[in-house]
Amino acid sequence: MAQAPKEYSIVGKQTPRIDAYERVTGQAQYTGDLQLPGMLYARVLRSNVPHAKIISIDTSKAEKLPGVKAVIHHENAKVPWSSGGHTHRRYIFNNPVRYVGDPVAAVAATDRHIAEDALKLIDVKYEKIPHVLDANEALKPDAPKIAPNGNLSVGKGAFSAPIEESWGDIEQGFKDADRVFEDTYITKHVNNAQLERRVSIAKWDAGKLTVYASTQGVSNARTDIAKDFALPLSKVRVVCKYMGGGFGNKNQAQDYDYMAAMLAKVAAQPVKLEFTREDDYIGMHGRWASEQHYKVGVKNDGTITAVSLDAVTNMGAYRKQSGNLSGTDFYNIPNFKKVIKPVHTNTVVAANYRAPAYPQSVFGFASFLDQVAFELGVNPLDMFMRNRAQKSKGKLPFTSNYLEQCILEGSKRIGFSEKWHKPGATAGPVKHGIGMALGGYPFRPGLGAATIRVNPDGTAHVLVGVTDIGTGAKSTMAIIASEALGIPLNQIQLTNGDTDVTPYSVGESGSRTTAFTGPAVVAAAEDVRKQIFALASAPMKSKPEELDLRDGQVFRKADSAQRIALGQIVKDSGDLIGRATTNPNFPKEMDGKCFSAHFAEVEVDTWTGHVRITRYVAAHDSGAILNRLTAESQIKGGVVQGIGMAFSEELLIDKVTAIPINPNYRDAKVPTHLETPEVEVIFVEHYDPYGVFGGKVVGEPPITAAVATIANAIFNATGKRFKELPITPDKIVRAVQV
């Protein structure tokens, strides 16, 4: 395995989060905790009909309610929300409304109960328009049109449709096959269900708008707000110091940020708009549901010769994100073709949720491959090993690829070969099963910026734009700075997430934080180290290039006993400022990816339909690991989300009224500790030459393989293939009765 060029002081160790104490003691001030003088509280009125023209909206009674300070709606607050939809123009309040949950009005009042009472006093008259909930129905020619151009969601550039990709010769691939299989897999809309509900506080000072947001990206939130409010970037400040989770649904600015800003403008007072949990489930977005039709050509030994995927993805009423399906990424497919149709329906919007295009399609494709292996009489371990990705899109080499080691080490740890048996072979009502699947996520570096200030006492301030969405990004940035500077972690202060203070960051999504901002921190550290060595040159009677800095001590490389504390060197120099904006990239002929192989053992009670995961092993190739503690936590968290998606989570919509019926933690059933086994994490560590300190990515991948792994284990237990998520007790009981 590739080795790191040198031994590190802090990278690769188990380091507690730098803000762990504040977080667990409740001292951390999350957006919802902030109180500004004179702050008002807001609530949102949402449409309770799926598709209708608003004929009139009468807010006079609401406005007269004592305590109400501002009421906004589509007539008096026509603010576009550019990033909210990429096919047809979306505003913060739309007319017509296009799904149950589409915002109709917002109220700011002196407390949230008054705001809530005021919502009931708003009289909205609707003229109903026919609606469609099912994605396949929506594609029929006579279906009610949700977007002006129809329900196939055709936007520009990245939002075009259908999403098409192909390589090789698909027809020849199927001709070369010994056998060809076809089947359809279905996944449902699941909510990100992050603990912190969406919240925003806005205030205006002399034409400058400050938004304390719960965002995954202060920079892109600022860009969005400036664009849609027609303000220069200098007149918008976005702050997010502590963030309570987003899993993809809080990137950029969202309609609630805009509503808070508009209410604050009208009321001339700061406004806090915090969603209820129901708002959170229906008012923002979840993972797109999908119907995936696969055709797979294989040799008798299991080798894939061709794969075609035809799919529809249900994006709801607006196209916020791609709607793509990419679960085939982890396999060697010589001939490939996919056609994916993102579709509009009159349902809750779908968009990014951790590894957006993956867990649903990994479920589909890895379940199907497991089924094909069964039909061929090939052991699944052989099937996955034989077809694992060795090149990207059939041709490009990866910057590093340790998928084979993930499969080998993970299968060995769980004892796959010894424990695997004929599907459904256990006697009695409680059946043992074991399963596996492959996952991962793209890795690429990109644009980042950082500033480092070395104080006259030798301590350092690191300024980065990143928000810490739960990944431990603040700690990772401080660790990178500590390692790159040679200053101990406890002498580093990190300031993050404030567009008036900190430099650009891409937005903490898509597993980009470390890969984009990390190189800038390293470069800023090198910049300031040069200045330090120039200063140290005279007192140390050495040339700058003969010097090094470690543990806060400047020393001669040739003789490390000759050393002076950094604080001595810089004490009379004011602040030394290191800065960098970096934009690294791979060579064109390469691609980056991290990989995983997951394994699970289950016990399925065929009488009750209950599935217990008895063991779970997750083997990951994420390159070198910068902080083992937070990296392992990320893997575990991703698996837990996969368990919820596999077993119970699904946003259900009443077919008659189009109203979501379970938009809350209780009924949408996110998993608890009792559903969650101890996840055994294996990192197949190696040094990727294009990663910061050899690291690739950690955040998005862990959820990708989890759903399929559990589904395949259930197949091995029951001998029944579940082709539709979630795999609930009723489905299991029904299947085993047949």
Added chain:
Amino acid sequence: MKSFENIDVKSVREAVSLLQKFHQQKKSAAVVGGGSEYLQLMKDHVVEPDYLINLKSIPGLDYIKEERGGFRIGALAKLVEIEEHPAVREKLLILSSAAGEAASPQIRNAGTIAGNLCQRPFCWYFRSSNFTCLRKGGQVCYTVTGDGRFHAILGAGPSYIVHPSDTAPALVALGAQIKIAGPTGEKMIPLEKFFVLPSVDYKRENILNPAEIVTEIFVPTPKAGSKGFYHKVRERLAWDHAIVAVATIVESSGSVVRAARVVMGGVAPIPWRAAKAEEFLRGKRIDEATAKQAGEIALEGAKPLKDNVYKVKMAQDLIQRGLLASA
């Protein structure tokens, strides 16, 4: 949440007289113990009382006392206290299990036994402020055309709710009684008679009148030679209601059944006693075939909706399992 006035009462009598007064004044009032359930209904705008009468301020109503012949449990005894009480564990195991299976640890630390028995339905149409369903004064039970995967297969219509309590099936199986205080004094009735089918009155789940409250549960200690079983099937192992729950008590002499109780949760608008199955079991030896047959008898007359047919077999299997474990 609508504004309301909270009143801390010091005695059952005070609570009852306040309830009576507000009822006469045509003001809405409700009592709360742990509040874990009722406050959520208020937050969701399902109920909007003008007055909330806080029973927690009544001293000494949270007792669990073992007496000759049984246990007296005060209305305010918390689920966690019932779950962990050593004598309850030893002698009323199915009650202890049922209390421990309810909700989540946080809710069990706050929720009371009376509150658990008086829960409103957890039907998603009932709980949503977007639906004015039959039970909330509307015209239709949305379950009939909508999604009834968790709803009733027995004893339902015109409303298809299931009774959500875990302790209720266990207590009915144990032959518990419930004490109710009202304007005219106290009465003790079999718990089985406490619950109301929707065919009788679809706007209520129990017989409590507006000025009545539950004050105590009496649970007779099962006879020597009795064995019990409580099992709850659900999608999520904590903070989830029963899809099907089964409470069984079998009193045997030698290996012959003298008396059996089979009560189901999660399948009917009330804790559902399978009287015919109980009758069938009397005098029999419980083996796999008898247990299976008892399960089939218990589900005779089940009328599942389109989405909950699976519950029939699940309940049959669970009864079979319960009886084999109780034998």
